[in-house]
Amino acid sequence: xxxxxxxxxxxxxxxxxxxxxxxxxxxxxxxxxxxxxxxxxxxxxxxxxxxxxxxxxxxxxxxxxxxxxxxxxxxxxxxxxxxxxxxxxxxxxxxxxxxxxxxxxxxxxxxxxxxxxxxxxxxxxxxxxxxxxxxxxxxxxxxxxxxxxxxxxxxxxxxxxxxxxxxxxxxxxxxxxxxxxxxxxxxxxxxxxxxxxxxxxxxxxxxxxxxxxxxxxxxxxxxxxxxxxxxxxxxxxxxxxxxxxxxxxxxxxxxxxxxx
Ligand SMILES: NC(=O)C1=CN([C@@H]2O[C@H](COP(=O)(O)OP(=O)(O)OC[C@H]3O[C@@H](n4cnc5c(N)ncnc54)[C@H](O)[C@@H]3O)[C@@H](O)[C@H]2O)C=CC1
Ligand SMILES: CC/C=C\C[C@H](O)/C=C/C=C\C=C\C=C\C(=O)[C@@H](O)C/C=C\CCC(=O)O
Numbered sequence: 001x002x003x004x005x006x007x008x009x010x011x012x013x014x015x016x017x018x019x020x021x022x023x024x025x026x027x028x029x030x031x032x033x034x035x036x037x038x039x040x041x042x043x044x045x046x047x048x049x050x051x052x053x054x055x056x057x058x059x060x061x062x063x064x065x066x067x068x069x070x071x072x073x074x075x076x077x078x079x080x081x082x083x084x085x086x087x088x089x090x091x092x093x094x095x096x097x098x099x100x101x102x103x104x105x106x107x108x109x110x111x112x113x114x115x116x117x118x119x120x121x122x123x124x125x126x127x128x129x130x131x132x133x134x135x136x137x138x139x140x141x142x143x144x145x146x147x148x149x150x151x152x153x154x155x156x157x158x159x160x161x162x163x164x165x166x167x168x169x170x171x172x173x174x175x176x177x178x179x180x181x182x183x184x185x186x187x188x189x190x191x192x193x194x195x196x197x198x199x200x201x202x203x204x205x206x207x208x209x210x211x212x213x214x215x216x217x218x219x220x221x222x223x224x225x226x227x228x229x230x231x232x233x234x235x236x237x238x239x240x241x242x243x244x245x246x247x248x249x250x251x252x253x254x255x256x257x258x259x260x
Contacts, residue, residue, distance in 0.1 A: 001132065001235050004029035007071060007082040009075065011035045011065050011114060012092030014042045016191030017136060020223035021089055026053045030087065033078040035063040035071075065092045065110030066102075071117050078121075085121045086131035087234060090114040093136060093154075095193055098202035100150040107154035111135050114185055115181075123177040130178025134233050135162050136182040142245055146214065147198075159243050161181050163256075167243030180240040183232040185254065187247030188220045198202035205213065207260050219248035 006027045012018040013034035025032045026049065036042050042060040047059045059081055063074040079085055090111040096103050115133055122128040140148065143156030162183040168175045188194055194215075198208030229246055233239050243254040 001237055002029075003087075003235070006030045006086040006131075006194070007033070007078065007084055008087035008089065009033045009035060009118070010091055011063070011077055011087055011110070012136075014060075016020040016193060017186075017189060017226045018091045020106065020227040021046065022049070022058075023093060024224075024227040024231050025087070027110055028208055031057045031059075031082050033059045033061060033074070033082070035061050035065070035074050036092070037062065037064050048057045065090075065114060066105050068113055068117070071113055073135055075117055075121055075218045082141075082249060085118060086129060088114060088118045088122070088131075088133045089136065089230065090158075091136040095148060095151045096200045096202070097150055097195065097204055099198070100202075103150050104154055107173070108161070111158050115161075115165065119177060119179070122179055122195070125176060128178075132182070132234050133165075133178045134230055135181070135183045137162070137185050137243065139185050139187040139245060139247060141183065141185050144242060145211070146200050147204040147211045149204070155185075159185070163241050180237070180247070182239050182241070183243045184226065184230055184233065185245040186221055186226050186229070187218050187225055187244050188215050190220050190222060194220070207221050221246070221248060 008030045010018050010022050013022045014036040020033050039062045046060045061074040063070045088101055092110055095108045120126055122131050124130050134159050137158040138155040140161040145152045163182045166181040181227045198205055201208055229244050245252050245254050
């Protein structure tokens with residue numbers, strides 16, 4: 001899939017991994033709508049990106065993925081401004097074991113909300129052009145992250161949701177969305193989310209050392225490493241229902257047990 005003149009939406013686009021994904025999309029010719037709750041940083045980033053990539057290619061929208069209304073309004077603005085949506089990256093996420101309901105609401109429900117509302121614009125069944133949805137899960141979507149059971153649960157949920165949506169597409173003409181669904185599963189990445197650990201571990205803060213040892217053992221990725229893997233999932237049209245696991249030592253498409 002060539003990205004030239006495609007329209008992409010990235011949630012949690014202003015900082016960390018979302019920003020790197022936004023920039024790789026722009027470098028490859030896409031127009032990008034940046035959805036985020038951080039309005040100040042979002043507007044500053046827009047100024048930088050407009051200078052670098054041109055005025056008509058980016059749009060910042062203040063949008064909390066916990067709000068169906070805000071996502072709906074944002075997607076409509078993107079479709080009106082850019083003439084449709086081809087790519088969605090449900091990337092916004094937090095790690096906060098104390099605020100576990102909010103963690104579920106953003107990390108898992110935010111992905112489901114974003115996906116269902118995007119279908120209205122992207123699905124060929126509702127007049128869209130089809131495309132690809134990439135959800136930012138985590139290595140913690142494949143194996144348990146010590147000290148973060150709720151975060152782990154949300155990321156396992158994102159992987160399961162992504163794979164089920166992909167099977168739906170493959171298994172039924174009634175779900176002929178024309179959309180591929182894939183999940184990114186990076187190990188530890190150098191961002192604010194990682195640097196604010198252990199303050200976010202809540203009742204599991206006594207396991208902070210174990211988590212730090214795991215970070216040291218596995219090492220850390222850069223946001224650019226993640227953006228490169230994102231690009232692979234977007235552009236390779238053979239990829240649907242994949243969970244791409246990667247950390248400094250390597251990268252693999254996860255194989256799950258065959259149940260039938
Ligand atoms: N940093 C890491 O080690 C890893 C992070 N991830 C995942 O990558 C994604 C991005 O994480 P990072 O870039 O590390 O985090 P970050 O904290 O650096 O950036 C997160 C961005 O999301 C925005 N955001 C937060 N809540 C939001 C909401 N309710 N609605 C809209 N935007 C919101 C923030 O304002 C910020 O711009 C998350 O889903 C995270 O779980 C996955 C694997 C590793
Ligand atoms: C601290 C959280 C920071 C970032 C969250 C982000 O999403 C990154 C997650 C990265 C790693 C996930 C790790 C998954 C680990 C496993 O699969 C486990 O099997 C390891 C279990 C125990 C390790 C204890 C040990 O033997 O050292």
